[in-house]
Amino acid sequence: MNRNGKHNSRFLNTRAAAEIFRFHLTIIAIIFVFSSFISLNAQELEAYRWNNRILIVKAEDAQSTEYIKQIDELTNADENMEDRKLILYQIEGTDFKFTDFKKPKKKEVGVVTEGFSEKYLHTKNTFEVILIGLDGGVKLRQDEFLDKESLFRLIDSMPMRMNEMKKGKLE
The missing domain is CATH 1.20.5 (Single alpha-helices involved in coiled-coils or other helix-helix interfaces)
Incomplete structure (x- = not known):
């Protein structure tokens, strides 16, 4: 006043x-x-077809021993992951983290859509590892730890990867 x-x-x-x-x-x-925040839907993976292989590691609990062990195994193999054109989706419940090993500084987070879950994830599994090839097809699905050597052997045995390695030796 x-x-x-x-x-x-x-x-x-x-x-x-x-x-x-x-x-x-x-x-x-x-x-x-x-x-x-972005959402992860089935159509989004189509953008990577013929350019990248996609590795999905899913866990209902981000603190589970199996999940932590799997992520440590994969994130300590950056050069090999990049060489094989791998992109990693870490799915924790309904949230995801995205890593492109060609651009390791580029990390994205978001929410998994119901359509993506229905198409790619088995809801009954609390832990799951899925490899999607360059052609967009599921090449591996398992509900236990996957060591990087087995992953790389599987990818290296694929015809498209063999062509990539052959071209690499010629250059």
């Missing part, structure tokens, strides 16, 4: 403007957070 017993309208206007500004910042922050 001023000396005349009236409210100082300039003070109220400044305070109201600050509150409106804070509200707008909050809305912008919420929009930014939600727009940074």
